[in-house]
Amino acid sequence: xxxxxxxxxxxxxxxxxxxxxxxxxxxxxxxxxxxxxxxxxxxxxxxxxxxxxxxxxxxxxxxxxxxxxxxxxxxxxxxxxxxxxxxxxxxxxxxxxxxxxxxxxxxxxxxxxxxxxxxxxxxxxxxxxxxxxxxxxxxxxxxxxxxxxxxxxxxxxxxxxxxxxxxxxxxxxxxxxxxxxxxxxxxxxxxxxxxxxxxxxxxxxxxxxxxxxxxxxxxxxxxxxxxxxxxxxxxxxxxxxxxxxxxxxxxxxxxxxxxxxxxxxxxxxxxxxxxxxxxxxxxxxxxxxxxxxxxxxxxxxxxxxxxxxxxxxxxxxxxxxxxxxxxxxxxxxxxxxxxxxxxxxxxxxxxxxxxxxxxxxxxxxxxxxxxxxxxxxxxxxxxxxxxxxxxxxxxxxxxxxxxxxxxxxxxxxxxxxxxxxxxxxxxxxxxxxxxxxxxxxxxxxxxxxxxxxxxxxxxxxxxxxxxx
Amino acid sequence: xxxxxxxxxxxxxxxxxxxxxxxxxxxxxxxxxxxxxxxxxxxxxxxxxxxxxxxxxxxxxxxxxxxxxxxxxxxxxxxxxxxxxxxxxxxxxxxxxxxxxxxxxxxxxxxxxxxxxxxxxxxxxxxxxxxxxxxxxxxxxxxxxxxxxxxxxxxxxxxxxxxxxxxxxxxxxxxxxxxxxxxxxxxxxxxxxxxxxxxxx
Numbered sequence: 001x002x003x004x005x006x007x008x009x010x011x012x013x014x015x016x017x018x019x020x021x022x023x024x025x026x027x028x029x030x031x032x033x034x035x036x037x038x039x040x041x042x043x044x045x046x047x048x049x050x051x052x053x054x055x056x057x058x059x060x061x062x063x064x065x066x067x068x069x070x071x072x073x074x075x076x077x078x079x080x081x082x083x084x085x086x087x088x089x090x091x092x093x094x095x096x097x098x099x100x101x102x103x104x105x106x107x108x109x110x111x112x113x114x115x116x117x118x119x120x121x122x123x124x125x126x127x128x129x130x131x132x133x134x135x136x137x138x139x140x141x142x143x144x145x146x147x148x149x150x151x152x153x154x155x156x157x158x159x160x161x162x163x164x165x166x167x168x169x170x171x172x173x174x175x176x177x178x179x180x181x182x183x184x185x186x187x188x189x190x191x192x193x194x195x196x197x198x199x200x201x202x203x204x205x206x207x208x209x210x211x212x213x214x215x216x217x218x219x220x221x222x223x224x225x226x227x228x229x230x231x232x233x234x235x236x237x238x239x240x241x242x243x244x245x246x247x248x249x250x251x252x253x254x255x256x257x258x259x260x261x262x263x264x265x266x267x268x269x270x271x272x273x274x275x276x277x278x279x280x281x282x283x284x285x286x287x288x289x290x291x292x293x294x295x296x297x298x299x300x301x302x303x304x305x306x307x308x309x310x311x312x313x314x315x316x317x318x319x320x321x322x323x324x325x326x327x328x329x330x331x332x333x334x335x336x337x338x339x340x341x342x343x344x345x346x347x348x349x350x351x352x353x354x355x356x357x358x359x360x361x362x363x364x365x366x367x368x369x370x371x372x373x374x375x376x377x378x379x380x381x382x383x384x385x386x387x388x389x390x391x392x393x394x395x396x397x398x399x400x401x402x403x404x405x406x407x408x409x410x411x412x413x414x415x416x417x418x419x420x421x422x423x424x425x426x427x428x429x430x431x432x433x434x435x436x437x438x439x440x441x442x443x444x445x446x447x448x449x450x451x452x453x454x455x456x457x458x459x460x461x462x463x464x465x466x467x468x
Numbered sequence: 469x470x471x472x473x474x475x476x477x478x479x480x481x482x483x484x485x486x487x488x489x490x491x492x493x494x495x496x497x498x499x500x501x502x503x504x505x506x507x508x509x510x511x512x513x514x515x516x517x518x519x520x521x522x523x524x525x526x527x528x529x530x531x532x533x534x535x536x537x538x539x540x541x542x543x544x545x546x547x548x549x550x551x552x553x554x555x556x557x558x559x560x561x562x563x564x565x566x567x568x569x570x571x572x573x574x575x576x577x578x579x580x581x582x583x584x585x586x587x588x589x590x591x592x593x594x595x596x597x598x599x600x601x602x603x604x605x606x607x608x609x610x611x612x613x614x615x616x617x618x619x620x621x622x623x624x625x626x627x628x629x630x631x632x633x634x635x636x637x638x639x640x641x642x643x644x645x646x647x648x649x650x651x652x653x654x655x656x657x658x659x660x661x662x663x664x665x666x667x668x669x
């Protein structure tokens with residue numbers, strides 16, 4: 001038998017049909033749904049008189065539009081946001097979806113945090129969602145990627161996706177991470193090295209000692225941003241950490257089924273000698289705590305760096321960098337550590353899990369948010385929030401000067417009231433620094449939770465290693 | 469879906485790399501539950517100032533390009549989110565073809581589902597079409613999907629590649645779901661086999 005990659009194995013296990021030209025019909029094990037990219041899909045089904053083929057495999061939760069203020073139980077003030085959430089409520093009911101976490105359910109949260117938390121995401125599965133950060137679930141060794149709304153409708157109607165096989169790409173991170181360097185620094189550094197189109201047309205498998213050493217939370221952070229490197233999906237082969245994370249979750253298999261599942265999951269790795277079309281290797285020792293300086297996630301530099309000169313780039317990037325610096329209000333040659341910030345956002349599907357909040361609490365120990373800064377923490381789910389409260393983290397962080405919010409996507413993309421004002425500069429643990437992403441004219445610097453906490457303390461971009 | 473056969477129209481030059489989906493259609497327009505009406509939000513922040521007035525220097529605000537049907541852009545067009553609102557906004561504005569050296573995967577895919585033809589060409593050839601587009605409203609290009617050619621205003625003919633299945637669907641305006649439901653027996657069989665092989669799923 002020819003050597004297969006992990007991606008090859010999952011692909012083969014889900015292939016319903018493949019035409020001669022490579023157009024394939026792939027079976028989908030889990031379909032995650034949120035309120036922004038689904039209304040037109042359900043409407044399409046309704047117009048055609050079609051049903052949801054597998055309501056038991058469809059998991060829905062509102063996350064993008066939900067306010068994160070404590071009074072949200074009284075309803076959503078913005079009429080458009082309210083309509084979108086109510087539309088999901090109605091569609092979940094009308095189409096008989098069996099797993100719906102409504103806004104005031106404690107299990108509600110960002111769809112990519114809820115899926116793993118509830119045990120919906122399991123190794124070897126195919127997972128799709130009308131959301132590009134579906135790549136997150138690849139941390140479990142599941143083939144997971146974002147789809148458009150037309151495809152959401154297609155999956156609802158057929159439980160399959162028309163697709164083509166991507167190429168295999170290996171991203172290996174060797175060695176041991178230096179102190180102060182986290183999963184977020186790895187994933188940003190990979191994008192810095194390969195560019196935002198480096199993974200286009202590929203599924204990335206992340207491997208190497210530094211990846212293996214990460215917790216499941218860290219692995220989710222890495223895979224989450226595969227899309228920012230252009231790859232629709234990122235994968236990490238499951239191991240004992242994966243199995244330990246999954247075991248006992250509400251929808252994970254139990255008893256004899258667990259044993260059967262485990263036996264199969266243990267076969268999910270890339271065979272010795274399997275072919276990768278592209279290989280990128282980074283040494284963990286070379287990775288530093290990083291921040292972004294521009295308006296593309298590839299605009300990554302170590303915190304010890306300076307704002308680059310646009311003329312140091314080539315091709316279309318010269319003009320793009322000039323435009324970025326103009327938008328970001330930065331001058332070439334400025335030390336990144338001298339850039340003052342106005343706001344800190346901790347949360348998102350990239351960094352809204354319990355381990356991220358623990359890390360922030362650790363850095364904040366005995367320290368406070370600098371006076372005058374707006375600093376908010378938005379847990380990724382109601383259960384993450386509850387756990388942080390139980391561990392006493394929530395209280396400590398509030399005492400340190402953070403706002404403690406309800407769960408949702410929040411300021412990662414500002415579809416709810418949590419937005420930046422024009423010119424406002426934010427140290428953010430989210431995933432995109434695009435122009436206007438967090439609010440029109442808002443300026444985003446992406447970084448790890450530890451680095452965002454450090455920035456909260458000093459009021460400027462800060463090397464967390466100086467505080468440790 | 470409206471079929472795409474041939475298109476003759478004005479091409480607008482947007483020589484910018486990494487045009488992301490947040491630029492194409494920002495978040496405030498994603499709250500709609502409709503597919504239509506998004507043209508007004510296309511390239512919102514590039515097209516309008518803070519007061520909502522048109523920025524005269526933006527290409528689609530210039531008289532020559534207000535009715536553009538083709539967009540010529542830089543590499544990695546459509547990177548970022550999976551929002552199908554991006555092709556919906558392009559379509560609602562009237563753009564039915566985007567030409568670039570490369571596209572982000574999800575955006576590329578979403579275009580085909582909406583009767584928009586995304587064409588990948590080597591940078592040198594994109595440059596030729598871009599130069600032609602800069603001539604303005606008199607420089608109309610013709611895109612012929614059946615022949616897989618682009619003809620610029622001066623008669624230069626450039627060939628392009630397109631996957632046969634996608635070409636077939638676009639030429640005929642076919643609904644993917646209808647096609648896949650014809651394979652219902654294969655899906656049933658797969659489910660039955662998977663229920664035995666992986667009963668925990």
